[in-house]
């Protein structure tokens with residue numbers, strides 16, 4: 001017998017969520033964001049299921065090459081662009097589309113001897129202050145790229161800092177529209193939150209990430225309310241049951257103390273599987289499909305679940321850490337983080353089971 005933890009990846013749900021993107025932005029093309037190993041779901045697996053997307057976006061040239069080797073011929077965007085001039089020949093040969101976000105990259109492009117040239121996205125910093133040209137340098141940067149023989153098509157892009165929060169996108173959208181007024185080039189602005197909340201940002205290419213994987217980008221709207229289906233279900237089993245009496249404590253540091261007799265299930269899942277150690281007592285968890293809570297600290301390979309009210313729970317009972325029946329956002333919230341971090345953090349020792357719906 002192998003250890004019972006596994007990550008089930010529901011590929012039909014992934015395709016369903018792509019359909020939700022399309023329903024929200026029917027006139028836009030979709031760049032499916034598959035960075036971070038497709039948010040922990042497996043790059044090639046996700047890209048195959050998302051073959052209906054119009055292109056893909058990720059970070060590493062190595063990952064882009066894996067997509068090309070798997071037969072994907074659609075545009076592949078490198079979201080951080082390139083880091084050195086010597087990458088450009090490969091980018092051109094593999095027809096990858098880098099983001100150009102910094103003057104140094106324009107310099108590298110101008111010094112590159114390319115044959116057919118590359119398509120690029122030119123990124124404007126509209127307030128995120130992470131990547132992109134400031135508004136007053138945008139027009140000169142665009143002109144520089146237009147004049148370069150090494151550059152073919154240029155798509156204009158920005159990224160929102162607060163599309164999921166009360167800040168919204170208004171100030172950043174206005175900055176983008178002002179800086180790009182008067183050019184007829186294609187545009188790309190919207191992440192998941194903007195796709196769902198701000199149709200005025202959809203433009204030519206939308207860039208959904210988290211919503212494809214079935215998680216809500218908003219604190220106040222659930223994935224189910226948005227019509228999204230969870231793609232990853234992290235499950236395991238109870239591997240031991242302890243009968244506690246009042247005063248008994250649970251786990252490292254004994255941070256939970258029983259105030260009455262209770263049954264506790266030990267679950268084969270710990271932080272070395274990617275379950276967040278920040279999730280303390282009270283984090284939601286399902287045992288035999290029933291809602292209960294974790295108890296005490298998460299350890300490397302195990303955590304503990306309260307079996308009160310689940311009398312049929314026993315060694316071998318199915319446990320859901322997140323996914324179907326338990327939104328990953330709820331677990332993330334209990335650990336003071338966001339679903340993105342949990343999905344990306346599942347470690348390679350967790351076996352993956354593909355479900356084709």
Ligand SMILES: *Cc1c(COP(=O)(O)O)cnc(C)c1O
Nearest residue numbers: 033159191192193207208209210
């Ligand atoms: C990660 C990323 C996205 C996708 O964001 P979600 O919130 O997951 O939809 C879109 N655009 C850029 C530039 C990104 O880095």
